[in-house]
Amino acid sequence: MNRGERGRREYEGLMGHGPEEALGEVLRTSPQMFEAVVEGAFGGALARPELSRRARELASVAIIAAMGGAERRLASHVRGALRQGVEPSELLALCEHISVYAGFPRALDALAVVNGVLEEQGGAKPPRTHRVALADHETVVAQKGEHGPAVILSHSLGVDWRMWEPVMERLANGRRVFAYDFRGHGAAAGAPRPFTMDDLAADLLGVLDAFDVDRAHVVGLSMGGGIAQTVAVRAPERVASLALLATTDHAFDSFEARARSGEADGMEAQIVPTLTRWFTPAALATDPWGVRYARERIRRFDSADWAAAWRAFRGVDVQGRLTGEDFPTLVLAGELDASTTPEIMSGIAGRVPGSTYRELPGTPHMQTLERPDLVAEALDDFLPADR
Known part of the structure; x- marks a missing residue:
């Protein structure tokens, strides 16, 4: 040549x-x-x-x-x-x-x-962002959509609100969608430590109060799902529906070990075990935006915030406490999730009477970053909208 x-x-x-x-x-x-x-x-x-x-x-x-x-x-x-x-x-x-x-x-x-x-090229415009003062710290809330039912999105441990950006455009069709950084993450890094799941639930409710939302459709992935369940247990009158993605209703023994590893080994040592739990080998090989974003968020994470978040998640206490009678509940599992497996997720659905269980094919733990199309479709089907 x-x-x-x-x-x-x-x-x-x-x-x-x-x-x-x-x-x-x-x-x-x-x-x-x-x-x-x-x-x-x-x-x-x-x-x-x-x-x-x-x-x-x-x-x-x-x-x-x-x-x-x-x-x-x-x-x-x-x-x-x-x-x-x-x-x-x-x-x-x-x-x-x-x-x-x-x-x-x-x-x-x-x-x-x-x-x-x-x-x-017809690209979606980025969400509008707001700085919001909560009880003891400040955070950022991204908003898409100006009318319709309110939806609040709670992200996974280790990332920030941008985890939801790949699905926000579709969800905002006929809805007001809010994605925020919970304490210890993103714009809320360095918030007072230690903190608990009740603190995190109060923060989510504080975001709703900041936008004068009395009742919202609450969506959470992984630790965000633990926060969503805690809100549903503590303040069911504020929840219009509940969507639980790749999460758990009880703590795993590994949570404390991950906290200690962040403190002792630093954040660089968390990249491989975390990304291999979160993504498929194909995604790790091709390195799309979602993988790059997650890797960089972990690398830049403060180890004290990391440890505090895992220890807060260790306190999740909602198993058997959701009735399924107060609001519709969707339990969304990933077929290839190695962290919160379909067996774990179907167990949650079995403990919430009247819930809907759905499994996304070819999808790992970090659902919105690897298969946002399937997540957006499932949530769009589940959540009411004004159209």
């Missing part, structure tokens, strides 16, 4: 179409320039494997944005970055990063280009 063939192959691999299509004007007016771009750049340095195509497109977007004055080329590489699996949220964060090193004028121009490409 000569440099011209290699350049055409790499250009198509990066950008999704041949160089003749995108650089037709260059080819017509200056074949030499076309050759220099395709053979010299794409057939040379850009074809080397030391940097992934995803990394190269992120670098290209950052460099062109920082230089300024090349918006057409910037838009082309934003499209290329999206093609390589870069998420819109990552591109928006990159614009913020550019503001630090290249200044706000360049960053704002880049942001305009990124937003233009996302709109052109």
